[in-house]
Amino acid sequence: MFARIWSLVIKEFIHLRNDWWLPAFMLIGGAMELLLVGWATSRPITNLPLMVLDQDQSGASRAFVIALSNTETFAPQEQVNHLSVIENALLKGEINAAVIIPPGYDDAVIDKAGRPQVVALINGAESVPGREALRAIEGVALSLDEQIVLKRLALPEETFAGFDFSLRVWFNESLKEALYTTPAELGLMLEFTILLFAALSLSRERELGTLEQLLVMPFSSLEIIIGKSIPVILVGFVDFLLMLGMVHFFFDVPVRGSLLLLLVLAFLYILVELGKGLVISVISRTQHQAFLLVMVVGMADFMFTGYAAPVESMPQVLQWIANLIPAHHWLNILRGILLRGTDLAVLWPQVLALLVLGLVIGGFSLRYVRRALD
Numbered sequence: 001m002f003a004r005i006w007s008l009v010i011k012e013f014i015h016l017r018n019d020w021w022l023p024a025f026m027l028i029g030g031a032m033e034l035l036l037v038g039w040a041t042s043r044p045i046t047n048l049p050l051m052v053l054d055q056d057q058s059g060a061s062r063a064f065v066i067a068l069s070n071t072e073t074f075a076p077q078e079q080v081n082h083l084s085v086i087e088n089a090l091l092k093g094e095i096n097a098a099v100i101i102p103p104g105y106d107d108a109v110i111d112k113a114g115r116p117q118v119v120a121l122i123n124g125a126e127s128v129p130g131r132e133a134l135r136a137i138e139g140v141a142l143s144l145d146e147q148i149v150l151k152r153l154a155l156p157e158e159t160f161a162g163f164d165f166s167l168r169v170w171f172n173e174s175l176k177e178a179l180y181t182t183p184a185e186l187g188l189m190l191e192f193t194i195l196l197f198a199a200l201s202l203s204r205e206r207e208l209g210t211l212e213q214l215l216v217m218p219f220s221s222l223e224i225i226i227g228k229s230i231p232v233i234l235v236g237f238v239d240f241l242l243m244l245g246m247v248h249f250f251f252d253v254p255v256r257g258s259l260l261l262l263l264v265l266a267f268l269y270i271l272v273e274l275g276k277g278l279v280i281s282v283i284s285r286t287q288h289q290a291f292l293l294v295m296v297v298g299m300a301d302f303m304f305t306g307y308a309a310p311v312e313s314m315p316q317v318l319q320w321i322a323n324l325i326p327a328h329h330w331l332n333i334l335r336g337i338l339l340r341g342t343d344l345a346v347l348w349p350q351v352l353a354l355l356v357l358g359l360v361i362g363g364f365s366l367r368y369v370r371r372a373l374d
Helices: 002-018 021-042 059-070 083-092 105-110 127-153 178-208 211-216 221-249 259-283 287-303 316-322 326-340 344-373
Strands: 050-054 097-101 119-122
Touching: 002 221, 021 178, 021 221, 050 059, 050 083, 059 097, 059 105, 059 127, 083 097, 097 127, 119 127, 178 221, 178 259, 178 287, 178 326, 221 259, 221 344, 259 287, 259 326, 259 344, 287 326, 326 344
Parallel strands: 050 097
Antiparallel strands: 097 119
16 A cells, blocks of 8 residues: 555656656745745835925924835925915825915914815825835824913923823834744745645546546555645655745744644644545546635635635634634734744634544545545
C-alpha cells in the first residue's frame, strides 16, 4: 500500500515539474500579493491632494494653512481663487479634500465673541483617504480652537489642564495597519493555495484523459486520495512557512506565541481546506471550471473571515454563518498566536470549532470523493 501511494506522490511531483507554472503561480504569486498588500498597508497615508480657497488672506488664515501642511497628511496645498475650481476637481477625483476659509476669519479669531468658521469638503468616494483627511483637518481645527480659547481667557497653557490620562496600546503599539492586514492576507493566501492545488489534482487528470487510466490501475480510491493529497499538503506547508517568514522579517509581524502550536494548527487547517478542494476537483470537469469554483468558494469565505468587515458588526444570522467558515476561525487563531501570544488555553474554542468543521468536511469529502472514484 505504501509503495503504491509513494508512486502516486512521485507521479504528482512529475506533473508539477512538467506544469511548472502551477507551483510557481501558487508560491510566487501568493508571496508577491502578500508583499504588495503589506507594503501598501505599512506606509502611512501622506501627500493627499488638497485645495485651499483662502478668501480672508490674513495671518490667521495662513496659520491655518501652515498647520495643515505640518500634519504631513497633505501634499503642498494648491491655492485656488474660485469655488468652481474645487467643485470641478472633486468631480474629477483629482483631490481628496478642500478647505475654504471665508472672509472675516481673522476678525472672528481676534474678536472675543467671534466664532471663526472653516468649510472642509471631503471626497467621500475614496473612504480611506477621506477619513484620514477628515481626521487631519479636525485635528488642526481642534488644536487652533484650544489656542483661541486660551488667548481669550488670558491663561497660560500650563494652567489650562484638561483630561489627564495614560494611553497604552497593546499588541500593536504603533497601530500599524500592516500588523492587521498581513496576517489576514497570509491566512487567505494559504486557503487559496490549498483549494487551487487540490481542485486541480483530479480535474487535471480528467481533462487530460488520464483519470480513466488511473482508475483501472491497481490503486484503491483511498490510495488515490492519499497520493493526491500528500503533495498538496507539502506544497501548502512550504508556502505557509515562506509567507510566515516574509511577514515576520519584511513587515516586523511578531510571533509572540508558540511557533510549534502555530505550525500544528496550520497543518490542521490545511487538512480542512484540502477536503473542500478535493470535492471541487471531483465536481469540476475541466481545470478552468475548477479554478472558477475555487474563486467562488474563496471569495465567499473571504466575506465571513472578518478581514473586509468585522464579524461582530454583522447581523446575527451572518455571524452564525461565519462560525461555519473554517477560515474565520483560522484567522482568529493566526492573529492570536502572532500578535497577542495566546496559547491553547485561550484559543481552544476556535481550535475546537476548526476540529469539528474538519471532521465534518473531511468525512463528507472522503465519502464523496471515494464514491465518485469508485
